[in-house]
Amino acid sequence: MAKKTLEDLKKLREQGRKKRDLVKSGTTSKNIQIIVGMGTCGIAAGAGKSFDTFIAELDAHNLDNAAVTQTGCMGLCYVEPTVEVIVPGMPSVIYGEVDGEAARRIVREHILKQRMVNNHVFDRPAVDIIQDGGK
Amino acid sequence: MAYRNYVLVCGGVGCESNKADQIYQNLLTASVANNISDEVQIVKTGCFGFCEQGPVIKVLPDETFYVNVAPSDAEEIITEHLVKGREVTRLLYDTSQSTRNVKIDGLDYYQKQFRVVLRNCGVIDPENIDEYIVRDGYAALEKVIFKMTPDDIIREIKTSELRGRGGAGFPTWLKWSFTKDVNEAQKYIVCNADEGDPGAYMDRSTLEGDPHSILEAMTIAGFACGADKGFIYIRAEYPLAINRLKIAMDQSREYGLLGENILGSDFSFDIEIRLGAGAFVCGEETALLASIEGERGMPRPRPPFPAVKGVWDKPTVINNVETWANVPVIILKGGEWFSKIGTADSKGTKVFALTGRIRNSGLVEVPMGTTLREIIYDIGGGIADNKEFKAVQTGGPSGGVITKDFLDTPIDYGSLTALGSMMGSGGMIIMDEDDCIVDVTKFYLGFSVEESCGKCSPCRIGGRTLYNILDRITKGEGELADLRKMQEIGEAMKKASLCGLGQTAPNPILSTIKYFEKEYLAHIKDGRCPAGTCKDLISYHILADKCIGCTACARKCPTAAISGERRQVHRIDPELCIKCGVCMEVCKFDAVFVR
Amino acid sequence: METVNIKINGQPVQVPADYNVLQAAKRMNINIPNLCYHPDLPAWAACGICVVKMENSPKMVRACATPVSEGMGIITHDPELHAIRKTVIELILSTHPDDCLKCGRNGSCELQKLAADYGIREQPYEIRLQDIPRDESTPSIILNPEKCIKCGRCAQVCQKLQGVWALEFVGRGDETRIAPAANLSLDDSPCIKCGQCSAHCPVGAIFERDETEMFLNAVNDPEKHVVAQIAPAVRVAIGEAFEMEPGTICTGQTYAALRRLGVDTVFDTNFAADLTIMEEASEFVIRLTKGGELPQITSCCPAWTDYMEKFYTDMIPNFSTAKSPMMMQGAMTKTYYAEKNGIDPKNIYSVAIMPCTAKKFEITRDENMFSSGHQDMDLVLTTRELSRLIKANGIDFMSLPEEEADSLIGAYSGAGTLFGNTGGVMEAALRTAYNLVTGENMEDVNVHVIRGMDGIRKGEVDIKGTKVKVAVAHGMANVSEILEEVREARKNNEEPPYHFIEVMACRGGCIAGGGQPYSTTDNIRDKRIAGLYKDDAMSVVRCSHDNPEIKYIYQDFLDKPLSEKSHHLLHTTYQYRPIYKK
Known part of the structure; x- marks a missing residue:
């Protein structure tokens, strides 16, 4: 990595938006995203184990179009670990209480069958002011 | 493949008790009956909040939000909304009637939350600067360096009416302008990340989830105030936050967003992490300064204020994590946008x-x-x-x-x-109702007493004296004069303590005496704890007409205080009982009660 | 000076712009009570008693830590402030023993006075005393943590004024105490025994080691021949204990009081100060003219020598080897005086009345303090201890006649008396050095260039063409600036920046030593110093080398300055001492 210019930053943002659109339209190779909340609270509740389970389960099903990444706290401390799952063509969903078993079910049902997993879906807490610019 | 619609039925405890399960079943039946069970998935979810208006149902992807749904409404939701595509308007959450929904830029949101500070938390990978940049990260820094003057920046913050989020609510722009106006070559920017309130972890989560926003904001302030050096004072007990901050700092230095000649400009700014040893008082800004300087973390008298004479007597802007996290958004979206959120007194x-x-x-x-x-x-x-x-x-x-x-x-x-x-x-x-107000107050006061630095006498002595009085009250040894004494000491601490810790430490007492005097009097005059938590004031008993002599309690009792033959009524020996409450927990017949 | 207009209790007043509210109120003769503020120190703002209100604000601020500003309105007294102050005082009292009758500060305690002023008759709050043992490890100072009210003055003095950092805040919350770091005893700490902590303590928590009983035992022992000496600074301060103005010269009364107390012979440390000058000036002239380690640094302050041995060991060769006047007097008493009067020195009990607590440590600091073959000095009493003795023995100090010291080692010159204040040793030494070099006395013996109260003063004195560069520092924390200059020059192989440096540990010099009457401020320092300069100015003999008893003793006994006998009796050596003993 080198020092960035204004132009570089602009490019980064454009590429990022393009990539996001690609994910939405399902036209990129890694079009499924599993984002695990890995704040102190999530980690304490076992998010690390869920993270590993996702990777193992994806491997077991030879799903190489899904990326597992980490993020900070989503705010739903009462149902940690929390995970956001983005699958093309489906509304993105926040799952709570994602232990190993739930992680496996999310892969088998949500990702493979595009069925949401009962009892683990939680509401997104707020609108995104960055993506929507106020809406 | 994917379903056309997803109907999310809240399965939280509140909604469940209001027949959410019946609604779920009815929805399933109706979807089968209407032949759409292959197109629409009925999903049972976790709690959505809104329990007072439950059961609630949310239809995706159109985000329709139904409240106060009854089992009999299921059929209509399926036939009208999901078959014919017409919303069932009478069940809609009425944002126009409710005063409790969020209005931003003229648009209503049923969600009560609005995330400015936490905009990236739970969204981006905090260890990947690119993800921050994609979400307009460092765009505010670009803007200030290339398009704004320091005065412009301070004016924007002033327009936003942002006030310090550490507690006292001092106008942020004013702090910045004090520091900016001092004619000194060396100035500092400090992020107070010494979060220490029991039960509070807002700052930790922000730092863990969005460290770059803090770095960006501090750099902006450095540019506005003429400082080239920043310190993040953070508790050593926050290893994950520290680690993510370090990663973020490394990445932004590599990108030239921190360090010498930021983005190729003349402006240089760098940040150093200073670890605190977890002393609560170091969250007080003058004590924090002393600690950064390597001295014992004790508050100093103000004036001089840190904005004029801070770290090593140099002008220093100190803001807490949450305040900082607001700054890039204010710069990008404008102070006016920000000032539309909130009340007349408090914005954002x-x-x-x-x-x-x-x-x-x-x-x-x-x-x-x-x-x-x-x-x-x-x-x-x-x-x-x-x-x-x-x-x-x-x-x-x-x-x-x-x-x-x-x-x-x-x-x-x-x-x-x-x-x-x-x-x-x-x-x-x-x-x-199970929380004893005296006991809770004792907990908070105990915290302040433990964390008092010991410098000023009102806090050092007053705090401990108050605590001991409360302790006596929870043991049934209180006197009526104690209430007056506590108020006297509390007033003296409020007025005569040196720093915020001591000045506010009696607040829990003063406020609970005001609102819960009866509960204090129950402890003092009747020797009774209405909530049943003060161990010295309660005793456990077994109801003869409920006890069937199953011996479960006697087997679990750690001090063998319960005696009784099998199938005979048991009794608890008050001399031996340590009031741990295990008997009550294990009794399946509600035979154990507290008096 | 820039001034601002403020209102205090509605009354307009103009005060200097650098005043705090406490000082501004004082100017209007309004006393705002406080326990932790001391004019010597930056406001520490701990006690919480000096709170005042600003007009139109419900908040209270601390008068000590609030600078005045144009247009400000202050309320210093009203019922609410009274109530708050009273509660705070009661809280402090709840952690302070109420054994006032048996306390060394009975009658001079600032907390006791406040309790009296506020009419405190009962203790409404739970009494909670800290159970921490006393620290009696040093010969000079005793810490009694049970009485400590954590006002922080001692730690501030030790750290900010003296730069020693022996006393620190330890622990937190209501377990806070003031003590050396890491559970060390004071004796194992960097403490230099200057006693400034004890002089600034508002209560009885830090105290000079009281040795008045040893004195009484000696004077009541028929076998003992008790000889006393009084230090220069004592004479201008002891009167304060008897309601006299600071700076009143009470030399004669003090001699008289000592005799009433049973002392057999009364000498004056000022005589030995003249002797010190003879030795020290001669040493300086040799270093200056024949080549030797420069600058020469004065060594008569025991707290300073202790500090140097710990923090500036590399300066040992620069120290004058001359003993302090007290120790010279002690050595002469048990040799020359004993011999002249046919008294067995082992029966002599030699007592010094000193403004200083470090002097109690000095008398046994190393083997050079036993040059007479006995312990040269047996006892040191501070000015405060002597005052108590005088009162306890029913002596009406005010009406005592002015008596004379005993000869042959009792008379002194004006130069000798100047040892009691900052710049005085330097001035005395220069008077004699000038004479030693030129053979004649200075035209004007008043060396104005080094007088005053600035923490560091630098000057140049012309000894017939030789420019002698001198520096004076007082208040231990000020010394580092000058010594660092010396170190820097040495490192760069440059000429030393000074030829002669005088250091006194206490601000103002011995007149404000750790054993002097309480409540010393700069105002009182000025008055005591003025007293000593007056004593000098009134003296017929202004230079040490002109003191007839000095001349005689060299003829009769010592031969000449720096003679072999002088070296044995009047000079000492220095050694490295660790800052922390453990």
């Missing part, structure tokens, strides 16, 4: 850590002016285990309690202070 949002006897504990961010009721019931899902709400404690050990009568108070700096509590840094602890 506030992050709270919602804990205690609440169903949905968690980190919430709401516009200023949101009521406690909305936070507790619509977001927090109400009181756990269907218990009775008793009070909410805000402001941590510096704050006070707010009772049921004030649940509809719109929260801002002024309104909480008027109620005898304070905004504080954002801890919000919910109490129910």
